[in-house]
Amino acid sequence: MAKRAYPLAKVYGLLEPGPVVLVTTARKGQANIMTMSWHTMMEFEPPLVGCVISGRNASFDTLRATRECVINIPTLELSKQVVGIGNCSGRTVDKFAQYRLTPVTAVAVKPPLIAECYASLECRVADTRLVNRYNFFILEVVKAWVDTAIRQPQTLHHRGNGVFAVAGETVRRRSAAK
Template identity: 60%
Template sequence: MSKRAFPLRDVYGLLEPGPVVLLSTSHRGRDNVMTLSWHVMMEFEPPKVGCVVSNRNHSFSLLRGSKQCAINIPTAELTDAVVGCGNTSGRDGDKFDAFGLTRVAGTAVDVPLVRECYANLECRVIDTRFVKAYNFFVLEVLRARVDRTVADPRTLHHRGWGAFMQAGPTVRTPSRMR
């Protein structure tokens, strides 16, 4: 197998494991939704997720202030909204309205969920020790809801620099995980 040198700035696109999500936040009457792909599962039960939210993003101050959020998992049908939310700032206007996203009240958190998304995970911040150095928040998922009518969601996966790929068919194998 012949291999070539690969730019270090593009390594992210090789390792990015999870779907692009829409992170919704709210604090002091200000709602926002941002595109996020830098996240990682950290624990099974209770489910814990780590994510990086740049301190330059409007969502950073909302998340830090309220200590709660929702991870909304879109499918490929929402590509335009995902890209739009990722390329604009909530400081400049309401991204829910701008990109045709419907707010739904959360039940475990005081944050709007995105109705159009395949899944909604209501989360609270449980660890901020790495926020100052890395903008890394640890979240606990308090409640999860999925659209049961979608068997194989075609989620988006960011490859970097405006390139996405879609999830394909599910491949099932025997598992010993308990």
């Protein structure tokens, strides 16, 4: 075995949970976008998504107060916007204007969808019991949208320190019927 010790501060890059997403929130007529990498599916029906949002982010306070957001899934074409959005604060920047993204009115929640993203999931906070201790929100997806013209979306996957993997080859293996 050729394994060696690995720094604990870098473990997150080994366990990336899924595509980088852009989370939109809205409060008092002001929409914001944040880049988020730390989320996980928790249940299928209804779809529940767990996510960590730093208490230092403007989106944290808005999500806590309004209890709704939209998870937007960008593709490789938006990689510069994804990184830029992650490197500035919604307290001082109108990220829709700065990054030339188009807000689209949602059906079930107040925050907008992002037109340029491959998919958008309208969400409501379902459980806040882990927010105070871990900044962990449990969201219920109440409406989902996908651009059916995009057959093989190339999503971004954060590996840490500005390094991203791009979803590539799709492999199909039949699972046992249940």
